[in-house]
Amino acid sequence: MTEPLYLTPEEVSExxxxxxxxxxxxxxxxxxxxxxxxxxxxxxxxxxxxxNQWANQQTVKCRATNRLNGKEHEQS
Structure with a gap:
């Protein structure tokens, strides 16, 4: 089954x-x-x-994650 192109507010909540x-x-x-x-x-x-685009923009990156990935000096 393919994913629908549009969702109602109820479907977004789900x-x-x-x-x-x-x-x-x-x-x-x-x-x-x-x-x-x-x-x-x-x-x-x-x-x-x-x-999907909006949800990706809500991602919060923690400094600890950057240190673990060897990106200690990068700024988000």
Whole structure:
């Protein structure tokens, strides 16, 4: 089965295992923060590609990880 191109807010919440509620997504849309979304009429959907890009941007790199990888002097 192929992954859908777009997800509803409920599906986005499920994808992130409930860490992001549909209410949080609604608040983020109102404040124009969070992942990009598409509004078609009254329907809201999120592109899977945009969600992946947004999730990758949320990655936090710890200094200890850099030291372990031999990148002690690099700045993130």
């Amino acid at each position: 994808r992130f295992r409930g860490a992001i509620s549909t209410g949080t997504l609604a608040n983020w849309r109102a404040m124009r923060v969070g992942p990009a979304f598409v509004k078609i009429g009254k329907s809201i959907v999120y592109s899977v590609a945009d969600l």
